[in-house]
Amino acid sequence: MSEETKKTPQQEQPAAEPKTAEQAAPEAAAEQTAPAAEEKDGKKDGWFNKKTHELEAVKAKLEAAQQEAGQTKDKLLRMAAEYDNYRKRTAREADQKFNDGISFAVNQIIPILDTLEMAANAPTTDENYKKGVTMTLDKAAKALDALHVEEIEALGKAFDPNIMNAVQQVPAEEGQESGTVVTVYQKGYKLGDKIVRHATVVVAE
Numbered sequence: 134m135s136e137e138t139k140k141t142p143q144q145e146q147p148a149a150e151p152k153t154a155e156q157a158a159p160e161a162a163a164e165q166t167a168p169a170a171e172e173k174d175g176k177k178d179g180w181f182n183k184k185t186h187e188l189e190a191v192k193a194k195l196e197a198a199q200q201e202a203g204q205t206k207d208k209l210l211r212m213a214a215e216y217d218n219y220r221k222r223t224a225r226e227a228d229q230k231f232n233d234g235i236s237f238a239v240n241q242i243i244p245i246l247d248t249l250e251m252a253a254n255a256p257t258t259d260e261n262y263k264k265g266v267t268m269t270l271d272k273a274a275k276a277l278d279a280l281h282v283e284e285i286e287a288l289g290k291a292f293d294p295n296i297m298n299a300v301q302q303v304p305a306e307e308g309q310e311s312g313t314v315v316t317v318y319q320k321g322y323k324l325g326d327k328i329v330r331h332a333t334v335v336v337a338e
Contacts, residue, residue, distance in 0.1 A: 235280050236329050239322060243330055246273055247319060277322070285321035287314045287332040296321060298331045305337035313337045 253266045277283075285296050292299060292312050300318060305311055314334045321332025 232324050232327055235282065236324055236327060239277065239280070239282055239324070239329050242273070243320075243322065246270070249273070250320075280324070282322050282324050282329060285323055285328075285332045287317050287321060287334050290314055292334065292336045296323065296328060296331060298333050299336045300333055301335045302338045303335055309337045311337055 249266055249270050253263065253270060257263055287297055290313070291310075292314055297314065303315060305313070306315075309315065313336065314332075315337050316335035317332060318335065319330070319333035322329040
């Protein structure tokens with residue numbers, strides 16, 4: 134046999150050509166890039182998870198702060214309402230005490246005014262005396278007005294047991310209605326809605 138026919142099949146197959154450095158570099162780079170990309174994706178996911186947890190924590194703190202602010206606002210509103218009620222109640226009590234003091238003082242003065250009224254209506258020839266009594270009554274009326282003490286209008290009015298005391302009933306004269314006040318024995322006074330003294334009156338039957 135010739136030398137050509139004696140060659141084995143392995144000898145007949147051409148040997149693989151060795152890869153050049155230029156051909157091997159992309160493959161090595163690809164092998165190195167794959168783990169790097171996976172590592173980068175892992176870091177990115179971890180960063181997003183961390184930021185998500187931080188955002189949830191901030192939201193929770195914000196909700197807690199808003200709830201606390203709402204509770205504080207409610208407390209402040211209740212305190213303001215309580216203070217306003219306290220202020221109004223204190224003002225009412227102060228007014229009541231002031232009015233009680235005025236009422237007490239006027240009650241001490243009214244009998245003196247009654248005596249002066251009798252003196253002013255008594256017959257006398259001394260005009261200077263009568264004038265002096267009248268002037269005193271005028272000054273007393275101005276003082277009562279300054280204290281917001283009013284005389285109760287009774288004469289000719291319908292009898293009102295809330296502000297008047299009836300001590301007598303007389304037959305109604307012609308033109309008079311039953312229950313009308315025909316005489317005032319003592320003047321009555323009031324301070325706002327508070328009765329200082331009831332008017333003492335005579336009422337037509």
